Amino acid sequence: MTNEEIKEYITAHAPEAIFDETGEWLNIAVESNHLKPLAAVLHGQPMQMDYLFCLTCVDYKTHLTMVYHLTSSTNRNINIVLKANVDRADPVIETVCDIWRTAEMLEREVFEMFGVEFLHHPDLRKLILEEDFKGYPLRKDFEDPINMIKL
Amino acid sequence: MYNQTEIIKDTTNLGPEGELVVNMGPQHPATHGVLHLVVTLNGETIKKIEPHLGYIHRSIEKMCESLTYRQFIYVTSRMDYLSSHINNTACALLVEKGMQIEVPERAKVVRTILNELTRIASHELWIGAMAMDLGAFTPFFYAFREREMITDIMEETCGARLTMNYIVPGGLMYDIHPDFQTKVKAFVKQFKEKVTEYEDLVTGNVIFQSRTKGVGVLTAEDAISYGCSGPVARASGVSCDIRKIAPYDAYDRVEFDEIVETAGDSFARYIVRVKEMNQSIHIIEQLIDNIPEGDFVGKTKNVLKLAKGEFYQRVETARGELGVYIVSEGGTTPYRIKFRSPGFSNLSVLDHIAKGSKIGDLMATMGTLDLVIPDIDR
Secondary structure (H helix, E strand, C coil): CCHHHHHHHHHHHCCCCEEECCCCCEEEEEEHHHHHHHHHHHHCCCCCCCEEEEEEEEECCCEEEEEEEEECCCCCCCEEEEEEEEECCCCEEECCCCCCCCHHHHHHHHHHHHCCEEECCCCCCCCCCCCCCCCCCCCCCCCCCCCCCCC | CHHHCCCCCCCCCCCCCCEEEEEECCCCCCCCCCCEEEEEEECCEEEEEEEECCCCCCCHHHHHCCCCCCCHHHHHCCCCHHHHHHHHHHHHHHHHHHHCCCCCHHHHHHHHHHHHHHHHHHHHHHHHHHHHHCCCCHHHHHHHHHHHHHHHHHHHHHCCCCCCCCEECCEECCCCCCCHHHHHHHHHHHHHHHHHHHHHHHHCCHHHHHHHCCCCCCCHHHHHHCCCCCHHHHCCCCCCCHHHHCCCCCHHHCCCCCCCCCCCCHHHHHHHHHHHHHHHHHHHHHHHCCCCCCCCECCCCCCCCCCCEEEEEEEECCCCEEEEEEEECCCCCCCEEEEECHHHHHHHCHHHHHCCCEHHHHHHHHHHHCCCHHHHHC
16 A cells, blocks of 8 residues: 555545655544544554554643554554644543553553543553652653652 | 552452462562562462553653763663663664764674674573573573673673663764674584574473463464564564564665464464574674675764654564654754663563463463563663
8 A cells, every 4th residue: 555545545534634744654643532433444454554563642842642653464564653632731532452452551651651541441540650659750841859850 | 559459468368259469579580670460360370460560660761852862872771681782773773864874884784793692692591581480490501601602792892791882873883893703603603503402401391391382372463462573473473573574784685584483372482582593693694704894883973963853763672673763853852752662562461361371370471471671661
């Protein structure tokens, strides 16, 4: 599948998707409430994006962006980057861990590091940090005067 | 952390279904690091495994946000300390890709040789440690005999035995030691003679086979869904070698096989790693006599600045696919960096494959996943 075909296919399912081809891989940005349906479409036939190899979040100070790196186990040369902006004050997005099981732990990490709440996640609690840890360390405005992370 | 799971202190009063919760770790000899598993048992059968991470969390991703593109490589050696060369390579490749730095051929070839030596050293340590977890003590000494030769080669060329920091953006930090080629050839010769000893000692061992065959079976679908990579996924029949998918450095000009097994059990994961070591030797043999003359580092600016944009670089470490994702705002430091560590995804599958088996088999299952805890916690 070429990028043009992928774009055509995605536009048919998510007309509002914004494409960006400046980077190495095709970037697709959608609204946060459209992400889950599009993820399910990508996972199914004929795209078969069944391998989620990176799930993370970026803090752009005005908003947070969820970033999903997808590829297909049958054709590892197709790589897609799926993005969705979430509100910084009240970050909520639907979980994708019923589509890709690996997302369960990766979303827990994003939850504690950025404070993004994943709806319908089976076990959303802290993974790496202590239970009573306050704040979201990977956000840009996080400051901890005692345990300084910044060098 | 402890209030997340109810820990039964009084064993005379068990749960409603006779469940017993056992803490394995953080200080457990078989976890080889500080991994805390809360295991829920029914008799001897595992009902649930919950990993509790963070005992060696250093927030490397946040640290890197205030380190320049020359400095952040040193931190990555401390992630997966058994694959430090390969971690460094990933970061160097990403900076080179972002800045379009031309890397000399000599550096590319030396990097490939060092990466493969690292892979062998990592697998050697794994064989020794895993056999020891399963009760065989001797393989540890056999494996460390060869591993010692590699660490000596590393020490001579890189000045360190574990956290090398030798690969920098543009090429290598120094030229290789004059004895490098002779030493590597001596190692290759010794390894080829001695590798059959592992086969005799471990592979054909009845106790070892009965403890690993059919234990911790991972299907190909689950391996894909859980994002497994490296020998863990390849033992389940998933072809996922980044060296073949997206060749970097000198991997496009060497000939080697991607080892894929289909059984998916602990024994298959063992076989994949042993065969991979032979393939690594095969790669080294092709390159060691053909190290091109010339510069060992390309021309770089004093201050490295990545263009505005997003970059992603994948490499194959001894454990699987390491991804480095950088969001750059055009400055001298990354705006956001994410390390996709292979151990993290491989650990997430542990609960799924160990459920229903006996607690004694957990050692074999966990051992063959080859977890390095600093790589998981970052």
